[in-house]
Amino acid sequence: MALLKAEQRVRIRSIKLDNKPAELLQASSKATVPVLVLSENQQPLLADEARVLEQSLDIMVWALSKNDPHGLLGEDSYNQLPLMLSFIEVFERRFDPALNAFGCAKRYHEDTVIPLRQECERELARLESRLTEHRFLFGERESLVDIALLPFIRKFARIDKQWFREAPYFKVRGC
Structure with missing residues (x-):
């Protein structure tokens, strides 16, 4: 993207x-x-x-x-880029291991599916909160953060499509 x-x-x-x-x-x-x-x-x-x-x-x-014609690195990229990269790194460090474990548990019908999904949900709730305050994850304009996190959200949604469609993460689903 x-x-x-x-x-x-x-x-x-x-x-x-x-x-x-x-x-x-x-x-x-x-x-x-x-x-x-x-x-x-x-x-x-x-x-x-x-x-x-x-x-x-x-x-x-x-x-x-x-080339950043859409300003995805931010208006003041020298100040915003380190903040964006930090946000992405923290999200990835917390979410990705839980996401992979959740995917495996779901695939092999393990009894840890719900606790692993709930671990992922902590990060989804954090994103939902940000999207309630702003149009995009890092403010009122699309940014590198939105693009970088999209594949993680997409992968999570595909693990249990029915659950994700009914989950209370309306803003995250709209990403």
Whole structure:
């Protein structure tokens, strides 16, 4: 989404993780997705930065730092960006492990489904509260935070679609 909003031209390849192409294995020691390999005319933000970006957030920040026509890094990006990155990091650190555990518990019909979902709900409630106060998670305009958290919300919603449709997180569902 950030690449699209930043109007960055990239080549997107569908990767089957059980049959990784040689180019991926050469580009990234991790060999997991996402991976963005910067071409010769796509410069890293800083001279000592890698030419291969392997984290979604790094890719988003790189793209928006190149071109941010929608102001997703904020009006005053030098002050707002560190706050946004901190918010995203805290959310991800709290939510992602619970989300993965919840997904596994649901898939294998374990008896820990409800407590694990409730652990995720603590973060959803935090987002719902912010969205009650503001149109978007970081204020009145869409920001990097909204784009970065969307895949987590989408993944959570897909684990138990019926429950999510009926859950009291009206604003989060509208993301």
